[in-house]
Amino acid sequence: MIKVAILGCGNVGTQLGKAFFKSKKVDLVQVYCRSSTASFFLNNKIEVVTNLNKLKEADVYIIAILDDAITDFAKKLPQKKALVVHTSGAVAMNVLPFKRRGVFYPLQTISKNKKLSFKKVPFCIEANSKKDLKILKKLAKTISKKVYKIDSEQRKNLHVAAVFVNNFVNHLYAIAEAICIEKDIPFSILKPLILETANKIRKISPVNAQTGPAIRNDQKTIEEHLKLLQPKQQEIYKLLTNSIKNTHQNNS
Amino acid sequence: MIKVAILGCGNVGTQLGKAFFKSKKVDLVQVYCRSSTASFFLNNKIEVVTNLNKLKEADVYIIAILDDAITDFAKKLPQKKALVVHTSGAVAMNVLPFKRRGVFYPLQTISKNKKLSFKKVPFCIEANSKKDLKILKKLAKTISKKVYKIDSEQRKNLHVAAVFVNNFVNHLYAIAEAICIEKDIPFSILKPLILETANKIRKISPVNAQTGPAIRNDQKTIEEHLKLLQPKQQEIYKLLTNSIKNTHQNNS
Numbered sequence: 001m002i003k004v005a006i007l008g009c010g011n012v013g014t015q016l017g018k019a020f021f022k023s024k025k026v027d028l029v030q031v032y033c034r035s036s037t038a039s040f041f042l043n044n045k046i047e048v049v050t051n052l053n054k055l056k057e058a059d060v061y062i063i064a065i066l067d068d069a070i071t072d073f074a075k076k077l078p079q080k081k082a083l084v085v086h087t088s089g090a091v092a093m094n095v096l097p098f099k100r101r102g103v104f105y106p107l108q109t110i111s112k113n114k115k116l117s118f119k120k121v122p123f124c125i126e127a128n129s130k131k132d133l134k135i136l137k138k139l140a141k142t143i144s145k146k147v148y149k150i151d152s153e154q155r156k157n158l159h160v161a162a163v164f165v166n167n168f169v170n171h172l173y174a175i176a177e178a179i180c181i182e183k184d185i186p187f188s189i190l191k192p193l194i195l196e197t198a199n200k201i202r203k204i205s206p207v208n209a210q211t212g213p214a215i216r217n218d219q220k221t222i223e224e225h226l227k228l229l230q231p232k233q234q235e236i237y238k239l240l241t242n243s244i245k246n247t248h249q250n251n252s
Numbered sequence: 253m254i255k256v257a258i259l260g261c262g263n264v265g266t267q268l269g270k271a272f273f274k275s276k277k278v279d280l281v282q283v284y285c286r287s288s289t290a291s292f293f294l295n296n297k298i299e300v301v302t303n304l305n306k307l308k309e310a311d312v313y314i315i316a317i318l319d320d321a322i323t324d325f326a327k328k329l330p331q332k333k334a335l336v337v338h339t340s341g342a343v344a345m346n347v348l349p350f351k352r353r354g355v356f357y358p359l360q361t362i363s364k365n366k367k368l369s370f371k372k373v374p375f376c377i378e379a380n381s382k383k384d385l386k387i388l389k390k391l392a393k394t395i396s397k398k399v400y401k402i403d404s405e406q407r408k409n410l411h412v413a414a415v416f417v418n419n420f421v422n423h424l425y426a427i428a429e430a431i432c433i434e435k436d437i438p439f440s441i442l443k444p445l446i447l448e449t450a451n452k453i454r455k456i457s458p459v460n461a462q463t464g465p466a467i468r469n470d471q472k473t474i475e476e477h478l479k480l481l482q483p484k485q486q487e488i489y490k491l492l493t494n495s496i497k498n499t500h501q502n503n504s
Contacts, residue, residue: 067473090473108445109452109463122441148441157435158442160477160489161428165442166449167464168492169421174458174499176413183409189374189400190410190417191454193360197418198450200361202443206426211361212419221319221342225412232495237412239491240420243484247426 001027002139005058007073009033009048011112012087013064019118019143021046026142029058052076060139062087062104063096071095083132089159092152093126102127102136105155106144109166118143124150124158175233207247214244253279254391257310259325261285261300263364264339265316271370271395273298278394281310304328312391314339314356315348323347335384341411344404345378354379354388357407358396361418370395376402376410427485459499466496 004026006013013031020026031048032055049055061079063070063086070086074096077084085102086093093103103126110116123140125147127133133149140147150158173194180187200209213221222241226234256278258265265283272278283300284307301307313331315322315338322338326348329336337354338345345355355378362368375392377399379385385401392399402410425446432439452461465473474493478486 090476107441109448120444122444124441146441146444148438150437150441154435154437156476157431157480158437160480161431161437161442162445163464163477163489164424164428164431165446167462167466167496168488169424169446169449170453170458170461170463171466171492171496171499172416172421172424173453174462175495176416177458179409179413179416183406185402185406185410185413186400187457189359189376189398189402190413192372192374192398193414194417194421194450194453196361197421198446201422201425201446205439206422206429209422210419210426211422212415214419214423224342224408225415228409228412232498236420236491236495237415239488240423243427243488244419244423246484247423 001025002060002135002142003027003029003058004139005030005032005055005061006064007032007061007077008064010064010066011110012106013062014112015110015116015118016062016064016087016106016143017046019116023142026139029056053078055079057082059083060085060104060135067091074098083127083135085127085136089124089155089162092156093128094152100128100132102132103150103152103155104136104140105150107158107162119145122146122148124148124155126151126155175236179229179233210244210248212244214241215248217245253277254312254387254394255279255281255310256391257282257284257307257313258316259284259313259329260316262316262318263362264358265314266364267362267368267370268314268316268339268358268395269298271368275394278391281308305330307331309334311335312337312356312387319343326350335379335387337379337388341376341407341414344408345380346404352380352384354384355402355404355407356388356392357402359410359414371397374398374400376400376407378403378407427488431481431485462496462500464496466493467500469497 004020006017017031020028028046031046033048061082061084067088067090070091083100084096084098085104087104089105093101105124106121108121121144123144125136127136137147176190177187256272258269269283272280280298283298285300313334313336319340319342322343335352336348336350337356339356341357345353357376358373360373373396375396377388379388389399428442429439
């Protein structure tokens with residue numbers, strides 16, 4: 001049994017807590033929450049503390065709090081000799097002032113209340129020693145089938161890439177929805193296409209899956225489209241169209 | 253039984269042909285292909301002609317050819333009194349020089365060889381009379397559960413919106429893949445996030461599903477991200493970040 005303490009009871013902390021609580025290979029010894037009002041955790045099956053000095057011994061302490069707060073929070077932790085990890089995609093491992101430090105980053109959008117299985121969520125792990133990396137790998141494997149060793153430099157880049165495929169993609173969905181609303185078209189017409197576009201890249205590299213007027217260099221359609229758009233939508237349409245053209249000019 | 257002739261044996265023509273062939277409510281009388289080399293269709297179970305004058309009588313003639321060729325092709329059709337439709341998202345109904353004209357547009361990326369069920373594919377239909385609209389609705393319902401009445405003006409806009417959620421989204425996937433390749437990160441790490449992002453908008457409007465540094469106005473992370481990107485990627489990052497900020501400033 002790996003003894004784990006979770007520090008933080010936001011989205012990631014809560015979901016990790018629930019998952020570890022179910023696992024037979026993990027002993028979730030405690031959860032730390034900043035405020036006692038948040039001390040309701042798994043129907044009180046897990047001890048929740050609001051004072052860092054009351055933390056019990058554990059094999060791994062997982063800091064699951066906002067990115068900006070990690071550095072200061074870590075300084076206050078009394079566990080100077082234990083393995084301490086954070087769960088952030090954007091923060092370097094080395095902000096943690098411990099000899100035994102690491103990262104335990106689940107790459108998925110995680111909300112507190114939505115039911116979530118970590119089974120297919122990729123865990124990006126990093127540690128300061130091979131021994132601790134092994135511990136993190138073992139721990140991640142208790143709840144997920146996908147564990148990757150990713151260093152801080154890679155993780156930073158992965159985090160940007162995630163912004164493109166998650167935040168920016170979602171914004172393109174929002175633009176399409178705005179176009180639909182404007183013209184009294186049900187947005188649901190586009191949902192099968194959205195799902196198919198995402199599903200397609202499970203098997204085909206997105207570079208090879210590219211279709212549409214930009215890659216066909218279909219200038220007539222591009223100009224027709226631009227006429228229909230608002231100025232700010234036009235800017236995005238032009239930039240992405242040119243980017244597709246450039247990408248595929250260089251490839252061919 | 254609705255008697256149907258399909259004119260064109262590209263991606264859409266072939267897939268529609270296969271689907272109608274299976275349907276018990278449709279009699280697929282003929283398929284027209286431009287060249288005889290393409291006359292292999294459903295193992296010769298359907299008659300294929302390469303001469304428009306050999307077309308038999310049908311209730312609906314479906315033109316499934318490239319957008320640019322539709323206008324000229326339609327002029328050559330001898331069936332001046334039948335219901336003739338095209339399958340394009342971008343071409344107006346009125347380019348068809350027939351009194352009984354219409355549109356029969358399946359909104360999905362369609363390739364010739366991939367197995368495809370039209371059941372969940374939205375069909376956007378339009379006709380010049382209520383009677384013909386009814387026929388097209390009945391016909392679409394034989395292969396799909398999702399049939400929408402969409403006029404030419406709406407369809408043009410839907411087509412642009414589709415470029416955003418399909419072509420542009422796929423390009424963002426491609427950029428993320430390029431970042432991963434550059435840093436020796438397996439792109440597959442991002443696939444669960446890509447699928448989750450698409451799945452999320454089945455229930456939540458994309459405007460409400462927006463997350464990330466742009467909507468949080470997290471300038472520190474935005475600047476860190478920009479440092480990691482190539483100049484052309486930076487341009488896209490900046491424009492989409494500002495667009496998210498603007499969208500949500502106006503909403504709040």
